[in-house]
Amino acid sequence: MPVVPSIAVEELRVVRGETVALDGVSLRVSAGRVTGLLGPSGSGKSTLLRAIVGVQRIASGRVTVLGQPAGSSQLRAHLGYVTQAPSVYPDLSVRENLRYFARIVGVTRERVDEVIDTVGLADVGGRVVGRLSGGQRARVSLATALLHDPELLVLDEPTVGLDPVLRRDLWETFHALADRDRTLLVSSHVMDEADRCDDLLLLRDGRLLAAGTPQELREQTGTRELESVFLRLIEARA
Amino acid sequence: MNGRAASATTIRVLTQLRRDPRTIGLIVVVPCVLEILLKEIFSGRPDVFQHVGAPLLGLFPFISMFVVTSVTMLRERTSGTLERLMTMPLAKIDVLLGYAAAFALVAVVQAIVVSLLAFGPLGLEVAGPRAAVVGLAVANATLGMALGLFVSAFATTEFQAVQFMPALVFPQLLLCGLFVARDDMANWLQWISAALPLVYAYDALARVARGGGYGSPFILDVAVTLGVVVLALALAAATLRRRTA
Numbered sequence: 001m002p003v004v005p006s007i008a009v010e011e012l013r014v015v016r017g018e019t020v021a022l023d024g025v026s027l028r029v030s031a032g033r034v035t036g037l038l039g040p041s042g043s044g045k046s047t048l049l050r051a052i053v054g055v056q057r058i059a060s061g062r063v064t065v066l067g068q069p070a071g072s073s074q075l076r077a078h079l080g081y082v083t084q085a086p087s088v089y090p091d092l093s094v095r096e097n098l099r100y101f102a103r104i105v106g107v108t109r110e111r112v113d114e115v116i117d118t119v120g121l122a123d124v125g126g127r128v129v130g131r132l133s134g135g136q137r138a139r140v141s142l143a144t145a146l147l148h149d150p151e152l153l154v155l156d157e158p159t160v161g162l163d164p165v166l167r168r169d170l171w172e173t174f175h176a177l178a179d180r181d182r183t184l185l186v187s188s189h190v191m192d193e194a195d196r197c198d199d200l201l202l203l204r205d206g207r208l209l210a211a212g213t214p215q216e217l218r219e220q221t222g223t224r225e226l227e228s229v230f231l232r233l234i235e236a237r238a
Numbered sequence: 239m240n241g242r243a244a245s246a247t248t249i250r251v252l253t254q255l256r257r258d259p260r261t262i263g264l265i266v267v268v269p270c271v272l273e274i275l276l277k278e279i280f281s282g283r284p285d286v287f288q289h290v291g292a293p294l295l296g297l298f299p300f301i302s303m304f305v306v307t308s309v310t311m312l313r314e315r316t317s318g319t320l321e322r323l324m325t326m327p328l329a330k331i332d333v334l335l336g337y338a339a340a341f342a343l344v345a346v347v348q349a350i351v352v353s354l355l356a357f358g359p360l361g362l363e364v365a366g367p368r369a370a371v372v373g374l375a376v377a378n379a380t381l382g383m384a385l386g387l388f389v390s391a392f393a394t395t396e397f398q399a400v401q402f403m404p405a406l407v408f409p410q411l412l413l414c415g416l417f418v419a420r421d422d423m424a425n426w427l428q429w430i431s432a433a434l435p436l437v438y439a440y441d442a443l444a445r446v447a448r449g450g451g452y453g454s455p456f457i458l459d460v461a462v463t464l465g466v467v468v469l470a471l472a473l474a475a476a477t478l479r480r481r482t483a
Contacts, residue, residue, distance in 0.1 A: 016483055017483070053325050054325065054480065054481065055321055055324055055325060055480060055481055055482060056481060056482070057481045057482060057483050071480065071481065073327075076325060076326055076327040076328075077327045079325060081322065081325045083318045083321060083322065085317075085318050086318075087317060087318030087319045087321060087322040088319065089250070089254060089317075089319060090317075091254050091257050091258065092250070092253060092254060092257065096250070096253055100246055100247075100249070100250040101326070103242060103243070103245075103246035103249075104240075104242070104243045104246055104323075104326050104327070104328055105326060105327060106242065128257070144322070
């Protein structure tokens with residue numbers, strides 16, 4: 001099992017407006033693994049991911065990504081980030097969207113067709129994104145982050161609203177990437193996705209509740225269901 | 239800077255426009271209709287049309303580019319695409335230069351069409367070279383575009399962005415010398431107008447229309463206009479934040 005951390009977060013504190021979004025979070029994300037960031041909505045998942053990709057203003061603490069401070073310009077070529085709301089151009093077709101981002105990261109048109117295949121959108125490649133379903137739009141956004149085959153993929157709820165078959169396929173894609181030594185950090189608010197991850201980070205109210213493999217967390221709490229793992233951990237804190 | 243990212247952005251913005259033929263139509267047709275209206279309302283006083291027709295060739299592109307770019311850029315800021323771009327290998331100015339080039343191209347088309355109409359069927363005459371009028375019209379459009387890109391940072395909704403037009407454009411129209419010559423204004427108004435970029439753009443056009451004096455005042459007008467374009471683009475780049483709260 002590789003132990004080189006791709007991401008190291010130390011005592012991260014983020015204040016958004018009046019609220020403390022993250023309150024002293026420290027964690028590690030291992031290279032070449034699929035790490036799930038789980039927690040209810042409003043727990044600070046998106047804020048944490050934003051801090052890792054370097055677009056979040058932070059109050060204090062340190063975030064190191066691939067050995068560099070988060071947000072440094074050398075990192076941008078090695079990072080793929082998918083926001084929760086699909087951030088693509090609704091008035092362009094799937095292929096036009098991807099070709100734009102492909103030019104920026106410097107990959108070929110063939111690569112555009114490859115990633116369209118990967119996310120299962122080959123049959124709607126010429127369609128305008130604004131006319132696609134929410135799930136299809138989310139996949140266009142995901143495809144964009146895959147273009148340059150980045151070392152680290154940060155995905156904010158990439159499987160929301162997708163049908164079960166597609167969800168399974170995407171998780172297989174994530175693991176295939178991890179098998180090629182890519183690191184994935186995937187957030188989700190549904191616990192049934194937890195079992196698909198190699199490692200888990202449980203976040204609640206801006207604090208890290210627990211971290212470990214699904215198996216470790218089960219043993220720690222003495223429960224079989226991951227859903228109850230969360231409950232046990234919360235109750236233990238209270 | 240990354241020329242590839244800038245040119246990619248230009249192509250992307252033009253593709254978006256191509257998918258929106260109604261906007262292109264409005265950008266090109268509206269100034270033509272207004273120029274025709276202007277000719278007709280002054281049918282009894284053709285000298286007035288001859289006096290303001292050429293400067294207005296430059297003011298229409300200024301206004302339409304200001305509105306279009308401020309809304310487009312605001313969309314980029316609010317839709318998450320800008321945040322995504324900020325995590326990618328490109329400089330902030332690349333995005334803006336890409337936008338600038340795309341809209342400058344649209345402005346060239348707009349200025350040429352309106353000028354052809356004005357100098358042709360409408361019979362507008364200018365003492366200076368017509369090409370200079372077209373060139374200055376494009377410079378005006380570029381100025382409107384650069385200011386639009388910049389002010390989009392201060393709007394959080396499209397309603398606000400659109401309101402910037404009456405707030406920032408109309409005062410400049412009133413004070414630029416179109417309605418009342420600047421020399422006839424109260425002293426304090428002259429001082430204010432001296433600080434408004436559109437005043438210089440208008441002045442340059444008026445000079446070409448009159449055909450008089452391409453000396454230092456004209457050079458100053460053009461220099462200020464282009465200088466403000468560069469300044470506004472630089473300020474707009476400064477408002478693009480990689481990190482936000």
